[in-house]
Amino acid sequence: MNKIFIDGQVGTTGLQIHSRLKYRTDIEIIEIDNKYRKDASVRKEVINSSDVVILCLPDEAAKESVSLIDSHNVRVLDASSAHRVSEGWTYGLPELSKNQTLNISSAQRVSNPGCYPTGAVLLLNPLISTGLLDGNYPYSVNAVSGYTGGGRDAINRFEDSTRSDYISSTSRRYALHHEHKHIKEMQEYSGLGQKPIFQPAYGSYRQGIVLQIPIHLNAHKTGLTDDILRQTLLSYYADSAFIKVLNKSETLNIEGLDPEIHNNTNNITLAVFSPEGTDHVVLAAIYDNLGKGASGAAVQNLEIMLNLVPSDGKVLALD
Structure with a gap:
């Protein structure tokens, strides 16, 4: 035993x-x-x-x-x-x-792994290691997490309305004046040549993360498309028990991203969105900050x- x-x-x-x-x-x-x-x-x-x-x-x-x-x-x-x-x-x-x-x-x-780097690394590492994305590109990682990600103090500040520092807002951006401790981890395991710009926030819900990485396609490999990126992720995680990559049809049928869909599980969903009429894509990951x-x-x-x-x-x- x-x-x-x-x-x-x-x-x-x-x-x-x-x-x-x-x-x-x-x-x-x-x-x-x-x-x-x-x-x-x-x-x-x-x-x-x-x-x-x-x-x-x-x-x-x-x-x-x-x-x-x-x-x-x-x-x-x-x-x-x-x-x-x-x-x-x-x-x-x-x-x-x-x-x-x-x-x-x-x-x-x-x-x-840290909660935020989990999503960023799973999205970026396969695409950079295969040469599709440039590791020296100035990446920006934007994420909203449930407030349990902040530990006991954050939980109390969001849930105890009697506190003088009670947080009543629906979203709260933080880490405004210092470098977030997850940045080195994101850089190391994603294969980035420089530190990403990371913008984390807490939402007024207990758990779940939506993490997004916007990327201009014309700054990377010639002829790169959202389909190529999506198919690479689909192939890379084809045998994964916990990671689901949305295919093109599933991606087009999504109207919004719900951070709580995987709460209390170890599952994570990855997606590549390509807004019509633009030259960029948005890589996205949805998972439980207390789970995966x-x-x-x-x-x-x-x-x-x-x-x-x-x-x-x-x-x-x-x-």
């Missing part, structure tokens, strides 16, 4: 991962009594008695947990952003390439690391 310790189980991502794992019979979840949760000596003992420790912590706390490991048998799945571009860590996006699942299965240290963007991806990676029978990708209701 594989022993799993979720370090940071009481946080948003930790709760979701626990909910997805708690009824499985092929793993044992190790838990610490709440009064010892911040006791480093207790945590160290539990961490080193685990087969896999899943880190659902702020970045510095995640680094501290890794420093407590002295057993070579302990494997780590880090859901924070602390190690996503760090040497010695495997990027936990199984669909990144044909070899990535194998890389994850044998890795001692796996870093779970966080806990769903973590469970998918855990199953690969331990060679477990995959679940259906759905999350059980939280208690």
Whole structure:
């Protein structure tokens, strides 16, 4: 029986991962009594008695947990952003390439992707790596996420109307004065020659992401069309269990993008839109920021690391 310790189980991502794992019979979840949760000596003992420790912590706390490991048998799945571009860590996006699942299965240290980079990388990497899109193009990534993406504080600010800093607006643009921590990850795994311009926002709903990347076709390969881009994505993800790429007919029949269509699943939909009368396309990804963007991806990676029978990708209701 594989022993799993979720370090940071009481946080948003930790709760979701626990909910997805708690009824499985092929793993044992190790838990610490709440009064010892911040006791480093207790945590160290539990961490080193685990087969896999899943880190659902702020970045510095995640680094501290890794420093407590002295057993070579302990494997780590880090859901924070602390190690996503760090040497010695495997990027936990199984669909990144044909070899990535194998890389994850044998890795001692796996870093779970960020919610926003998941969509951006899945859209851009196949198109840049095949030479259809120019990696040096000045990309712009625009995304709206459910406010759970901001963690406990953002959730409280959107849901508790008694707070002095209560957010009542239907949409809130943020990260206005600093570089978002996901930018390096987007650049690294999409194959970009320069940092993308990233514009994130929270909507007044709990979970779900719509991410869009506008691209001028005439700045890339001669003769490039929306059909070529779409077919490349369709072929690249043809065998993926969780990624659906819309064909041309399905794309034309969509009137709008609903960020909540994949909530509580590990599914993601990718699409290429070509507005009539323009020379550009818009790449789009729709998925759950708590699913494929966080806990769903973590469970998918855990199953690969331990060679477990995959679940259906759905999350059980939280208690």
